[in-house]
């Protein structure tokens with residue numbers, strides 16, 4: 001057993017890893033990663049809503065052999081089989097958590113055959129992420145739209161040329177939500193880091209000047225990023241991109257239908273980890289209405305507040321094709337680079353298998369088709 005495996009073995013849950021990461025990261029960095037918007041009502045709800053859902057176990061089913069695999073069918077891509085319905089959500093600035101940053105994350109993704117979405121705001125150039133990813137790593141590129149259309153077009157062109165398999169258009173951020181800790185801390189990127197998808201000398205490559213009460217990143221987003229995100233823009237992107245476009249940040253049935261009508265090839269139910277509109281519902285509450293509206297016409301994914309294998313089980317039971325994990329990946333990275341992320345994924349996979357066996361299901365299809373998950377009110381007796 002390597003030293004790093006021995007060290008990681010002491011962390012038996014994602015909470016353990018989070019505690020350790022919070023312990024070792026500088027304050028303004030951990031606050032940036034951990035915060036939600038405003039009063040953090042949605043941030044809290046993303047996790048607390050899972051606690052109100054109960055799994056109804058079945059008995060006397062053979063669960064010796066499990067099939068946790070999921071086959072993603074995104075028109076425009078070849079079908080792709082993943083060993084678990086667990087992917088890595090796009091998050092900014094991985095080099096703040098660990099010197100190897102996104103290179104470590106894509107290595108962990110490739111070595112575990114996990115789908116990874118790379119953020120526009122990565123601290124490693126997208127071409128380098130792609131070049132260094134183990135062969136066969138399945139990567140999607142997350143897009144933020146800039147006021148200067150040439151910048152956006154350039155990002156899309158480079159993502160396609162680099163070999164990303166899809167563009168994920170984030171639509172829940174016409175402006176950055178207010179994260180109070182970032183304002184108090186005057187958050188900005190540490191001096192040695194850059195938003196590496198932009199040339200060093202450009203304004204886009206650095207957060208703007210911060211001070212107590214003003215987040216340099218808040219300033220960056222309001223000055224440089226597009227706030228007029230529209231359905232026409234989605235249609236433009238779908239037309240412009242030669243690879244499939246998915247939409248991230250959908251929380252309502254009517255919006256999901258419009259995404260389909262515009263030609264989106266997948267929908268990610270997300271409230272940005274509670275970092276945008278505070279008082280938005282949790283994503284697991286929003287998931288069923290989106291799934292019902294989509295009716296299997298494209299894959300539906302969900303992220304936000306997923307911290308255990310039973311959370312994953314619940315999301316799958318309520319219709320998600322796959323879940324994405326945000327903060328816990330960054331915490332694994334902070335604790336032990338690529339190995340730390342693999343440990344996070346391993347814990348989730350083990351817990352998911354426990355949930356399946358103990359609930360009496362052996363396939364993903366079984367999770368979906370047996371009324372396995374109910375709200376706790378199901379058991380409320382007057």
Ligand SMILES: Cc1cc2nc3c(=O)[nH]c(=O)nc-3n(C[C@H](O)[C@H](O)[C@H](O)COP(=O)(O)O)c2cc1C
Nearest residue numbers: 033089090091092119170272273304305325326327
């Ligand atoms: C530190 C941090 C940075 C993020 N950066 C991005 C980003 O660059 N693009 C994006 O679409 N979403 C971003 N997100 C949102 C995540 O993709 C995802 O929706 C969210 O983290 C899921 O919630 P979870 O952290 O509870 O798993 C970010 C989230 C966090 C916590």
Ligand SMILES: CCCCCCC(=O)C(=O)O
Nearest residue numbers: 092173175176221225275
């Ligand atoms: C206009 C939105 C900017 C947010 C960028 C990074 C991010 O997604 C996050 O911090 O959350």
